[in-house]
Amino acid sequence: MITTLYREGPRLSDPNYTRIVFLVYTRLQGDVMSRAWEADPVAQFKKRLGKSPLQLGVTDEDPTCPDVWELTNGDVAVIGRDLTDDYAARLPDGVHIGADERLVVIPGVMLRAAKADIPDE
Template identity: 65%
Template sequence: MARAWEADPSALFVKRLGKSAEELGNSQGREQCPDIWQLSNGDIAVIGRDVTDHYGSRLPEGVTLGADERLVVIPGNMLTAAKPDIPEA
């Protein structure tokens, strides 16, 4: 069965949403840098800690992870800083 949405691996990184991890105090240098980026096709890429193994068995009812999906966590202040860059629905 075809999915309603599929990630396009040919999309390019276009614009950081919000501030860098270093600007927010969430990183010390270039290692371990969570981030949020808009891609050239309008999709959003999130770089965060992979916590799939920790949260996978505790997902809320009705929430599932596909075999090729991972659950990542980013610092809350990173999403808050990105809010001005996210258009209203």
């Protein structure tokens, strides 16, 4: 799996706010697409990484909150705003979004809060 983090400038309403864009993309080999990693659709939610959206002040108890969760297989699920169409025309060189992938944006404070729950290994 190849993951790229792209940091945007500050949000107008909060000068300390940044957004992290997660891009997960695949590698092409000749005419056949092979993947070093594939998402497991049967993995279960194991634990939230970081604090809840309400604790971080990024929601007003709306049920459509961003979130970051570890799955039972060790992968990470990110719930965020789907901005694939908004970013598609301005991706950095070498970055691609596969047909079955989405570019999801979450508040940077959520990833920073999750950092303590993410092992370095």
